[in-house]
Amino acid sequence: MKISLGPNLYYWSREETLEFYEQVVEWPLDIVYLGEAVCSKRRLLRLDDWLEIGEKLSAAGKEVVLSTLVLLEADSELKSLRRIIDNGKFLVEANDMAAVHLASNNIPYVAGPHLNVYNGETLALHRDLGAQRWVMPVELSHTTLTEMQAQRPEGLQTEVFAFGRTPLAFSARCFTARAHKLPKDDCQFRCGDYPDGMLLKTQDGEPFLSMNGIQTLSAATTNLIEALPQMQKMGVDVARLSPQSHHMGKIVEAFAAVRDGKLNPTEGAEQVNRVIIGTPCNGYWYGEAGMDWSADAALAYSQP
Amino acid sequence: MSQKLELVCPAGSLSALKQAVDNGADTVYMGFRDATNARNFPGLNFDERSALKGIEYAHSRGRKVLLALNTYPQPQSWEIWTAAVDRAARIGVDALILADAGLMRYAARTHPDLRLHLSVQGSATSAEAIAFYRENFNIQRVVLPRVLSLSQVKRVVESTDVEVEVFAFGSLCVMVEGRCYLSSYATGESPNTCGACSPAKSVRWEEAADGRKVRLNEVLIDIYGPGESAGYPVVCKGRFEVNGEVGYAIEEPTSLSILDILPELQRSGVKAIKVEGRQRSPAYVGQVTRVLRQAINSATINPDGFVPRAEWVAQLDKVAEGSTHTLGALERGWQ
Numbered sequence: 001m002k003i004s005l006g007p008n009l010y011y012w013s014r015e016e017t018l019e020f021y022e023q024v025v026e027w028p029l030d031i032v033y034l035g036e037a038v039c040s041k042r043r044l045l046r047l048d049d050w051l052e053i054g055e056k057l058s059a060a061g062k063e064v065v066l067s068t069l070v071l072l073e074a075d076s077e078l079k080s081l082r083r084i085i086d087n088g089k090f091l092v093e094a095n096d097m098a099a100v101h102l103a104s105n106n107i108p109y110v111a112g113p114h115l116n117v118y119n120g121e122t123l124a125l126h127r128d129l130g131a132q133r134w135v136m137p138v139e140l141s142h143t144t145l146t147e148m149q150a151q152r153p154e155g156l157q158t159e160v161f162a163f164g165r166t167p168l169a170f171s172a173r174c175f176t177a178r179a180h181k182l183p184k185d186d187c188q189f190r191c192g193d194y195p196d197g198m199l200l201k202t203q204d205g206e207p208f209l210s211m212n213g214i215q216t217l218s219a220a221t222t223n224l225i226e227a228l229p230q231m232q233k234m235g236v237d238v239a240r241l242s243p244q245s246h247h248m249g250k251i252v253e254a255f256a257a258v259r260d261g262k263l264n265p266t267e268g269a270e271q272v273n274r275v276i277i278g279t280p281c282n283g284y285w286y287g288e289a290g291m292d293w294s295a296d297a298a299l300a301y302s303q304p
Numbered sequence: 305m306s307q308k309l310e311l312v313c314p315a316g317s318l319s320a321l322k323q324a325v326d327n328g329a330d331t332v333y334m335g336f337r338d339a340t341n342a343r344n345f346p347g348l349n350f351d352e353r354s355a356l357k358g359i360e361y362a363h364s365r366g367r368k369v370l371l372a373l374n375t376y377p378q379p380q381s382w383e384i385w386t387a388a389v390d391r392a393a394r395i396g397v398d399a400l401i402l403a404d405a406g407l408m409r410y411a412a413r414t415h416p417d418l419r420l421h422l423s424v425q426g427s428a429t430s431a432e433a434i435a436f437y438r439e440n441f442n443i444q445r446v447v448l449p450r451v452l453s454l455s456q457v458k459r460v461v462e463s464t465d466v467e468v469e470v471f472a473f474g475s476l477c478v479m480v481e482g483r484c485y486l487s488s489y490a491t492g493e494s495p496n497t498c499g500a501c502s503p504a505k506s507v508r509w510e511e512a513a514d515g516r517k518v519r520l521n522e523v524l525i526d527i528y529g530p531g532e533s534a535g536y537p538v539v540c541k542g543r544f545e546v547n548g549e550v551g552y553a554i555e556e557p558t559s560l561s562i563l564d565i566l567p568e569l570q571r572s573g574v575k576a577i578k579v580e581g582r583q584r585s586p587a588y589v590g591q592v593t594r595v596l597r598q599a600i601n602s603a604t605i606n607p608d609g610f611v612p613r614a615e616w617v618a619q620l621d622k623v624a625e626g627s628t629h630t631l632g633a634l635e636r637g638w639q
Contacts, residue, residue, distance in 0.1 A: 071480055072430045073456050081432075097405075098432035101439075114483055116427070116496065118376035121406030125440075139488045139497060140378070147379035168489050169479040169540075172451035172633035175554060179546045184639045200553055201545040202524040208544065209486075211553070216479070218489055283492070289521055290489035 001232050003255055004031035004159065006242040007067035007093070009167065009212060011192045014044040020243070021053045024062075027249055028256040031063040031238060033093055035084065037070055037112075039174075039213045040077045041187065047083055054090055067093040070114045071170045071214065091132065104129040113137055113161060114170075118144075120151030133157035135240065138166050138222070141287035142230065149235055157237035162224040163251060164242025165197060165210050165217040165277065166290060175211040187213075195245035196277045207278055208291075220281035220291055225272050226265040227285055228258050247275035269295070308604045309569065310576035312370070312469065313593045316348040316583055321358045323590035325367050328597030332362055333370040333401060335499075335582065339381075340373045340388045342403075342425060343582040344499030356395050368398040374423035375499045376404045386410055393418050399444065402426070403482060403496075405437075412441040421445040424471070425495065427482035431463030438466050445469055447578065449481045454565060454634045458572045467575035473592055474580025475625055476560040476632050478540045486539040491521045502538045509534075535625060559624035560632045563616060566599055567607035588623050595619050 005024060012020065024032060034050045034057075036042050045053075054064040066084050069077055078098065085092055085102045094100045095112035103109040111117055111126045111134040118137065126134055136145055138161050149158065176198055177187040191198075197210030197217050207219035221244070224231075231239060241248075241255060254271045257263035263271075273280050283292030313329035315321035324332045335341025337349040350358060355371075362369045371392045377385035385407050392400055393415040400418060402408045403425035411420060422428055422437050424447040437443040445467040448457060461468050479486070481495070488494035491506040508519045515527040518537045525542035528534045535541060535557040546553045562569060562577065569577065577600075579592050595616045603610045621627050632638055 070483070071451065072433070073452055075459065078430055078432055096430075096433060097426075097428060097436045098430045101432050101436035104436075114427075116376055116404070116482060118404065118496070119379050119382055119406050121382070121409060122404060123406075125405055125409050137485075137496075139485045139494055144378045144380070151379060166485075166489065169484040169486050170451075171479045171554075172453075172639045173478065173555070174639065179549075179553060183637060185636065198546060203527055203543065203545060203550060204524050205545070206524070208523060209539075211546070216486065216554075284488070287492070289492040290485065291521075291523075 001228070001236060001259055002030035002238045003028070003252065003259060004033060004238050004240045005029050005252070006161070006164065006240045007033040007035055007037045008243045009038055009215065009217070010195055010197065010243070010245070011039070011042050011044075011189065011213070012195055012245070013192065017045060018053075020248075021057070023249055025056060025060045027252045029062060029252055031065060032057050033065045033067045035067045037067045037095055038215045039191070040069055040074070040080065042189070042191075047080070047087070051087065051089070058090075063091070065091045065093050065110055067112065068095050068099045070095040072096055072098050073172070093135075100126070100129060106130065108132045110159070111135065113167070120148060123148060123151060123156065124153050127153040127156045131156060133159055133238065135159040135161065139284050139290060142227070142234070142285050143287055145236075146234060158235070159238035159240055160224070160231060160236050161222060162228070162231075162239040162241060163255065163272070164222055164244060165219070166222045166281070166284070167215060167217055168209070168290075169216040171214050171216070174213050175216065176213050179211065218281060218291065220279045220293070221276040222282060222284075223269060223272055223276060223280040224282055224285055225255055225258055225268045227282070228255065229265060232259070244277050250275055307570060307573070309574065309600050311593070311596055311600055312576050312578040313589060314579055314582040314584070315358065315589070316343065316581075317586065318350070318354050318358050320582075320586040320589045322361060323586040324593050325362050325365055327590045327593035329367060329593050331368040331370060331398070331576070332358070333372055333578075333582075334358060335372045336388050336391070338384065338388075339375055339499050340377075340385055342372065342374045342495045342499045344375070345504065345583050348583060352391060352395060359396055370399045370401050370421065371397040372401040372423060373407065374401055374403040374425045376496045377407060378497070389414065401447070408437070408441045408443075419444050421447065421469070423447055423482075424449050425482040427480050429460075429480070431460055434460070434464045434466050438464070445575065450477050450560065451480050451633050453636050453639070454568065454572075457574065457634070461573040468573070469576040469578055470562070470569065470574055471560055472562045472577035472579055472596060473620060474559055476555065476558060476630065478555045490523050490539060502536065507537055541625075556628075557626035558628050558630045559620075559626075561620055561624065561629035562631065562634065563599055563612040563620065564631065565634065566603045566612075567610045570603055570607060584623075591619060591623055
């Protein structure tokens, strides 16, 4: 099973971003997704910058994929999308059917987690259109995935979101700007102040969600490290780790060590849970509410 | 006179369907009584017999009936969805409203003459995405998610030959429909998987010293003070704390209403406007349909002189969430 680094969903400074991907070169990762998937206004790095980072990662032996925007609203966004699809070098992760439509003219793609692939017929459709890999929607369980794996067309790889604050929703409204009483058109890029999103708590003080511009994430961090052996048995090809601002190298190493059988999954979970943002969650994988954390269920499934 | 908008109204039951038809809906939309539609609430929706009755009632009065199968089937229950497609074709609905691309492929292959609409749950926000569904499944209409500004809606209409339907009135979805998992994150069930946003079985009310609390699963969604009216606890309309301030961090309880821009929508080439609310009462459906019928007629006869009548606004606000309305994302300032 390969380990991938998902696209960075947050808005870090140019320097921080470049520095981050300098480190990524060294990490035990097989696949790296690059680019802006959340907000088209975020342009500290342009396509050429991402391509340059991609070249370095590619030279270090990593498969590079360019992720596309999830929510497309303006013609300028469609234009940027076309440029990404036609980059001529790297595979593309399609996060909207507009991207699928442009790519399905003979450009292979990854069917991203926002394309709503919930059944075998939709899997087959994407395979027929040229998808090489699909990413399971985050709200599906391992039970559904088992059935999907049985129906999976030959040659189509499966990727599972295994670590990170869970992407839950997208809106026309920018919640970060709203919290700062700014209009979206003059957002002043306040999302840049929140390297892991802006915390939203319930009135009894419980962290619940994380607002990242127009995107809403979970406040808890998905951690499926204990389920890696189960994923391997199910024939999952890739486990995706979504970047957080700190300790990402340690997290990648722990996942790689568990994958390679060099670290016990329970110890791996403990190591990762010590450095994650907020509390851990894994409910979706076990068919429960996404926010739930079940150490026992995870343990039971991780037994050989 | 400008082109007349088609008024599409919700039917959660046979009596709601009759209210819609009797009060001037051109088209009604319904769903079967199971997880195949995104308003899967107890006591709502149609079995085959009541659906046939509804279709007969509407057709005999020259109106159309659409059927929404707008949730995402999973492998374990795929046959329930394909059977629903077959049943809809058999009972003679005028079009199917689908979200899942795989199910759309099944419908287009199995019933090539059946008219297909792309549900709002299909999350198509651009002409390029719409073109995908047109080329692959010959869809005839798209329902746009409530995330585009009016100028963006116009641009989409200009760039596609597929009919465009937009939401006109009802509960406001703040997130891109089809891409929102807030409900399943808190409860395990979402519109995509189960056709339920904030399922009723997960809602718990409690009287406390500091007010009336409402929880979704265990998550505290809101606290209401004495005399404060309480809304249904969907995550996006709760009060939360952000940066030390408690308030509606995502959106206030409010309903979408396009009355103010009706002539502009007509001129834009939008084909149809849709009323949300299959979970609402027949009285709601009758009331909203009656007002919008009058408004559309008035805007068609005299688009340049159109001003929403105060009584229309008052009647709609009476049934709106929080007794107030918004243009939502259609207005750039809201975003």
